[in-house]
Amino acid sequence: MFKVLPLIVLLAVPACSKNDTAASAQAGQAASAAAKPAAPGQPAAPGQAAPPAVEPPAKPVPAQLPEVVARVNGEAIDKAEFEKAIKNVEGRAGGPVPADQRDRVYRGVLDQLISYRLLMQETKSRNIQVPDAEVDARIAQIKQQFPSEDEFKKQLAERKLTVEGLRADARSDMQVAKMLEAEVNTKVAVQPTDVDTFYKQNPDKFQQPERVRASHILIRTEENADAKAKETARAKATDILKQVKSGKDFAELAKQHSQDPGSAVQGGDLGFFQQGQMVGAFERAAFALKPGEVSDIVETPFGFHIIKMAEKQAARTVPIDEVKPQIEQFLQNQQKQQKTQAFIESLKSKGKVEVLI
Numbered sequence: 625m626f627k628v629l630p631l632i633v634l635l636a637v638p639a640c641s642k643n644d645t646a647a648s649a650q651a652g653q654a655a656s657a658a659a660k661p662a663a664p665g666q667p668a669a670p671g672q673a674a675p676p677a678v679e680p681p682a683k684p685v686p687a688q689l690p691e692v693v694a695r696v697n698g699e700a701i702d703k704a705e706f707e708k709a710i711k712n713v714e715g716r717a718g719g720p721v722p723a724d725q726r727d728r729v730y731r732g733v734l735d736q737l738i739s740y741r742l743l744m745q746e747t748k749s750r751n752i753q754v755p756d757a758e759v760d761a762r763i764a765q766i767k768q769q770f771p772s773e774d775e776f777k778k779q780l781a782e783r784k785l786t787v788e789g790l791r792a793d794a795r796s797d798m799q800v801a802k803m804l805e806a807e808v809n810t811k812v813a814v815q816p817t818d819v820d821t822f823y824k825q826n827p828d829k830f831q832q833p834e835r836v837r838a839s840h841i842l843i844r845t846e847e848n849a850d851a852k853a854k855e856t857a858r859a860k861a862t863d864i865l866k867q868v869k870s871g872k873d874f875a876e877l878a879k880q881h882s883q884d885p886g887s888a889v890q891g892g893d894l895g896f897f898q899q900g901q902m903v904g905a906f907e908r909a910a911f912a913l914k915p916g917e918v919s920d921i922v923e924t925p926f927g928f929h930i931i932k933m934a935e936k937q938a939a940r941t942v943p944i945d946e947v948k949p950q951i952e953q954f955l956q957n958q959q960k961q962q963k964t965q966a967f968i969e970s971l972k973s974k975g976k977v978e979v980l981i
Contacts, residue, residue, distance in 0.1 A: 682727040685981055694734060695978040696741040701734075709733050734979065740800070742971040747799040754798040762794045763787070808963045814955045822951050823944045830942045833899065837935040838910045839892035841868075841877060842884040844927040861921050861928035868918055874932050883927070896937065906931070 694701040710733055714720050721729045770776040780786065823830065843861040845854050864881050868874055875891025882888035899907060906929060909922045913933035922929040944951075 682731045685727050685730040690980055693979075693981050694738055695976075695980070696738055697745060697975045697977075699741060699745070701737050701741060706734060706737065709737055734981070738972075738977055738979075739968045742968060742975065742977075743800045743803070744796055745975075746971055747796075747803050750803060752799045752803050754795050754802060758798060759791055759795050762798065763791060766790070766794075804964060804967075807967055808960055811963060812956050812959045814952050814959070818955055819948055819951045820944070822955060823947070827941070830944075830947065832937075832940050832942050834911075834939045835896045835898040835937050836910055836913075836933060837896045837937075838894055838913070839874060839878060839890075839932045839934060840884065840887065840894060840906075841874070841882040841892055841930040842888075842927055843881070843929075844883040847925065858921060858923075858928050861930060865918075865921060865930050868930060868932075874918070892932070893934075896935075 689703045689706065691703050692700045693703055693706045710721065710730065713729065713733060767773070767776050770779065780790065841861070841864055843857045843864070845857045849857075860881075864877055867877060875893075878888055878892030882892055884892075887894055897910075899911065901907070902910065903924045903926070905922055905924045909919045909929075910931050910933065913919060913931065915933050915935055917933050919929070919931040922931060
C-alpha cells in the first residue's frame with residue numbers, strides 16, 4: 625500500500641462480509657479487539673471494549689478554509705495539503721465525511737498533520753538519515769502490491785503523484801520511523817505479569833461466541849444487474865455446484881472460478897466468523913451446515929455463493945495460552961501509542977503551533 629498520511633491505502637475486501645474486516649476477523653484475537661470500540665449507539669460485541677464516553681463537540685471548522693490552516697514552528701500547512709489528507713480519509717472510508725462528523729474528523733486530520741510535521745522537523749534537527757538502498761527497497765515493496773507496473777503508474781497518476789514524490793514520502797516516513805524506534809520503541813517493555821493481569825481483569829473480552837469456518841465460491845453480479853445477467857450468473861454457479869457434488873475438489877474449483885479476490889487464492893477459505901459478521905443470507909446458510917456439508921446456491925447482494933462448512937466451534941472462554949501473543953502485542957502497541965503521544969506533546973511544548981481554523 626502507499627503510505628501514510630499524504631498517500632493512499634488500498635484494501636482488498638472479501639465479498640460477503642458486512643465490513644472491511646469481518647471475513648478475516650478472528651474472535652480469538654480478543655486483546656486486539658479490546659482497543660477497538662463498538663460503533664456509537666451499539667452495545668460492545670464480544671471481544672470488544674465498551675464504547676468510550678461521548679466526546680465533547682469539536683470546535684467548528686469554517687466552511688471556507690483559509691489558504692494556510694496551521695503553522696508549525698513557522699512552517700505552513702496549507703489548504704491544499706489539508707484537503708488532500710481529507711480526501712485520503714474519505715477514500716479509505718469509501719465516501720465523504722458525514723456532515724455531523726465534519727468538525728471532529730477535520731480536527732483529527734489537522735492534528736495528525738501537525739504531529740507529523742513536528743516529527744519531520746525533529747528528524748531534520750537530529751539529522752536522521754535513511755540510505756537510498758532502503759528507500760529503493762520500500763518502493764519495490766509498494767510496487768509488488770500492484771498487479772503490474774502499468775497499474776502502479778495508473779494509481780499514482782490518479783492521485784496526482786509521481787515516483788519521485790512517492791520516494792520523498794517514503795524517505796520521510798522511514799526517517800520518522802527510525803527516530804521513533806530509538807525514542808519510543810526501545811523503551812517499550814511488557815512483562816509476563818502484565819499479560820496475566822490484563823487477561824484476569826478483562827474476562828468479558830475473551831468470551832467467544834459460536835463460530836464457524838467456511839469456504840465459498842462466488843459468482844458475482846453487479847448491484848443493479850438485470851434478470852438476464854443474474855440468470856447467467858446463477859447458471860454458472862449451478863454448473864460449478866454440480867462439479868462439487870460430483871467429487872471435484874472444492875478448493876481447486878474456488879481458485880479457478882470464484883470471483884471473490886479476497887478468498888479465491890486461498891481456495892475460498894474465509895477463516896472463522898461469528899454471527900453478525902456476514903450478510904444475512906450467507907450467514908444463515910453457513911451456520912445451518914454441518915462440517916463437510918456444501919450448501920445449495922445462496923444469493924446475496926454480492927452474487928451467487930456455494931458454501932462449504934469446514935468446522936464449527938462452540939461458544940467458549942478463550943484460554944490465555946491462545947491469546948498471550950495478541951495481548952502482548954496489544955499492550956506493546958498501547959505503550960507505543962502513549963509514549964509516541966507524549967513525545968509529540970513534548971515537541972509541541974518546545975515549539976510553536978498555530979492553528980488558524
